[in-house]
Each structure stands twice: as structure tokens, then as C-alpha cells.
Amino acid sequence: MLTHPTLDIPPLVEPRDLDGELPDAVRLSEEPLRAIVDWAYKYLCQPHPELGRKGDVCPFTESALVRNTFYMAVCEGVPADASQVANTVAHYRDWFLELPPTGGPNAQFKTILILFPDLAGPELHPVIDAAQRMLKPAYVSRGLMIGEFHDGPPDKAGLWNSKFRPLRSPVPLLAIRHMVATDFPFLSLDDDHVAAYLHRFGDRVPTHLQPQVSAATARMGRVLP
Structure with a gap:
């Protein structure tokens, strides 16, 4: 304790x-x-x-x-x-x-x-x-x-x-x-949350999440690293 x-x-x-x-x-x-x-x-x-x-x-x-x-x-x-x-x-x-x-x-x-x-x-x-x-x-x-x-x-x-x-x-x-790399679905609707995620995992997004992350970054006028 x-x-x-x-x-x-x-x-x-x-x-x-x-x-x-x-x-x-x-x-x-x-x-x-x-x-x-x-x-x-x-x-x-x-x-x-x-x-x-x-x-x-x-x-x-x-x-x-x-x-x-x-x-x-x-x-x-x-x-x-x-x-x-x-x-x-x-x-x-x-x-x-x-x-x-x-x-x-x-x-x-x-x-x-x-x-x-x-x-x-x-x-x-x-x-x-x-x-x-x-x-x-x-x-x-x-x-x-x-x-x-x-x-x-x-x-x-x-x-x-x-x-x-x-x-x-x-x-x-x-x-x-x-936070872990697979948390993106919990963060995808808020641009500040997406930015925090990309800061930590932008260069190692899990393959199955890459379409979702790409769509969110495009919405923000950014691209994946």
C-alpha cells in the first residue's frame, strides 16, 4: 500500500x-x-x-x-x-x-x-x-x-x-x-486528441488504424509522417 x-x-x-x-x-x-x-x-x-x-x-x-x-x-x-x-x-x-x-x-x-x-x-x-x-x-x-x-x-x-x-x-x-497506439478510435473525433496521438505514435500507427488516422489528419490539413 x-x-x-x-x-x-x-x-x-x-x-x-x-x-x-x-x-x-x-x-x-x-x-x-x-x-x-x-x-x-x-x-x-x-x-x-x-x-x-x-x-x-x-x-x-x-x-x-x-x-x-x-x-x-x-x-x-x-x-x-x-x-x-x-x-x-x-x-x-x-x-x-x-x-x-x-x-x-x-x-x-x-x-x-x-x-x-x-x-x-x-x-x-x-x-x-x-x-x-x-x-x-x-x-x-x-x-x-x-x-x-x-x-x-x-x-x-x-x-x-x-x-x-x-x-x-x-x-x-x-x-x-x-496511451497506446491502438487507442486512436477513442481519440479520433477531437483534433487536439488526434494531435496528441500523432505526437506519440504518428510514425508507428498500427496497420489496421492507418485509414482512420489518415482521414483524421486530412481533416486537420496534415498528413501522416
């Missing part, structure tokens, strides 16, 4: 921490933490018949778990609005960038999941969705992705099956990870 060196925010808990005795403050959040670890192993790290491709639902989660770069924080209570959620999660963005590994091949497997167990229920799901939209520009500009998950599920379709809604989770949460 990691505590922030200067800020009074909920600590980062690793799955292996749940095998030992938890501090009192974290023990109160044990149920949602265990629910998310169980979900990670049984859903994210498994194939799904509706996914539309071979492999796990999330191709990075198992590697993050194996490398001990899978972190969770639990924010109890009902935030006043999406802005309060966004302000809380912004602290974890900065912490994410400081956490080792900060470079090398293992860095791409680092992830932080910020859980909001008291935002469960359809009337509160829009708070998570709105916070994600607020946060996304600042994350993308730094080469990061911020994803929203809840049991709604969020209305974003799978990349390989438009009828599949992959972002379902048992606890509402926002997930931070590094």
Missing part, C-alpha cells in the same frame, strides 16, 4: 495487500476493493464471446497484475458533482506520472483505478461519465487515458463489436493508464 508523500488522499492499494491485515481506514473499503480485484481476474483477464476478437477483454490487465503495477484507491461518500470527482482524480493523475516505472516497457502496464462505491445506481452514473469528459483533455495531452466504468454500463461500444458494452464494472470507477 502506498500513501501520497504530501497529500491527504486515499492510499493506493495493491491486490496483494488484501492478503494481509489492512489498516482500519482501508479495511472499511475492503468489499469494493475485493470486488474489483475479482472483476479484474474474472472479466478483464478473460476472453468474452461478445468481444469480437481473440484474447482478453483488456490485453494489459494481466500484465499489470503480474508486474504489481495495478493500483486501486477508494473514495468513499457521494461527491457534490462531477467537478468534485474530477478534482479528486486529478491528484492521482499527477501521482501516476511519478510512480515507478516511469519509463521502459513495464511502464505501459501501470494503471490506477479510483473507485467511487457510493456513486452506484443509474441516477449517479452520469457523475462518473461527466467527470471522465472533463478530465480527458488534460490526460490525453500528457499521453494518458482516463476511462469510465460502472454497472450501467457506459454507452461506449467495443472496438470490434459495436453491440458490446465492455466498460461494465461492479463498482463505479475511473481508470488511469498510458
Whole structure:
């Protein structure tokens, strides 16, 4: 378990921490933490018949778990609005960038999941969705992705099956990870997001995404490198 060196925010808990005795403050959040670890192993790290491709639902989660770069924080209570959620999660963005590994091949497997167990229920799901939209520009500009998950599920379709809604989770949460080359479909509609993607991956766009990237860059009056 990691505590922030200067800020009074909920600590980062690793799955292996749940095998030992938890501090009192974290023990109160044990149920949602265990629910998310169980979900990670049984859903994210498994194939799904509706996914539309071979492999796990999330191709990075198992590697993050194996490398001990899978972190969770639990924010109890009902935030006043999406802005309060966004302000809380912004602290974890900065912490994410400081956490080792900060470079090398293992860095791409680092992830932080910020859980909001008291935002469960359809009337509160829009708070998570709105916070994600607020946060996304600042994350993308730094080469990061911020994803929203809840049991709604969020209305974003799978990349390989438009009828599949992959972002379902048992606890509402926002997930931070590094941007990867296959993320372009999540960024293609915003010129600033496209520019951030091209800055990092313009010379190594995956073959199956090159038509989409070319169309977006043409819209912006640019061409691929």
C-alpha cells in the first residue's frame, strides 16, 4: 500500500495487500476493493464471446497484475458533482506520472483505478461519465487515458463489436493508464486528441488504424509522417 508523500488522499492499494491485515481506514473499503480485484481476474483477464476478437477483454490487465503495477484507491461518500470527482482524480493523475516505472516497457502496464462505491445506481452514473469528459483533455495531452466504468454500463461500444458494452464494472470507477497506439478510435473525433496521438505514435500507427488516422489528419490539413 502506498500513501501520497504530501497529500491527504486515499492510499493506493495493491491486490496483494488484501492478503494481509489492512489498516482500519482501508479495511472499511475492503468489499469494493475485493470486488474489483475479482472483476479484474474474472472479466478483464478473460476472453468474452461478445468481444469480437481473440484474447482478453483488456490485453494489459494481466500484465499489470503480474508486474504489481495495478493500483486501486477508494473514495468513499457521494461527491457534490462531477467537478468534485474530477478534482479528486486529478491528484492521482499527477501521482501516476511519478510512480515507478516511469519509463521502459513495464511502464505501459501501470494503471490506477479510483473507485467511487457510493456513486452506484443509474441516477449517479452520469457523475462518473461527466467527470471522465472533463478530465480527458488534460490526460490525453500528457499521453494518458482516463476511462469510465460502472454497472450501467457506459454507452461506449467495443472496438470490434459495436453491440458490446465492455466498460461494465461492479463498482463505479475511473481508470488511469498510458496511451497506446491502438487507442486512436477513442481519440479520433477531437483534433487536439488526434494531435496528441500523432505526437506519440504518428510514425508507428498500427496497420489496421492507418485509414482512420489518415482521414483524421486530412481533416486537420496534415498528413501522416
